[in-house]
Amino acid sequence: MIENVRISEKAKNQLITLKRRTGIQNWNVLCRWAYCLSLREKSPPPPENIATDSSVEMSWKTFAGSDENLYLSLLIHRGRKEGVKIDKINLNNYFKLHLHRGISYLNSAPSSSIESLLAGFIKE
Secondary structure (H helix, E strand, C coil): CCCEEECCHHHHHHHHHHHHHHCCCCHHHHHHHHHHHHHHCCCCCCCCCCCCCCCCEEEHHHHHHHHHHHHHHHHHHHHHHCCCCCCHHHHHHHHHHHHHHHHHHHHHCCCCCHHHHHHCCCCC
């Protein structure tokens, strides 16, 4: 249902900062972490119109890797729980909201390494 993953210019700049702070050079890895971090939140992502105007774009397969069905199933499950109509357009928008919220969360974490970045999000 999701074919391409695109991000906003603001999110691109946040990912560049994260790449520099953590040493992780692949957009898809950081985007996966961001997506999962947003899904972990109990509240739905706030509705907003996100312009995916940056040069960062990847296929869903690149984003999700061999776990593409898992990531899509998580999105569908969460969407159903929150009353999102499950169709291509709505799922794409809902995914974009989760991805961008997660990127903001990752970027706001005070960290200088992968370990400190992840430690800030582990709940006891």
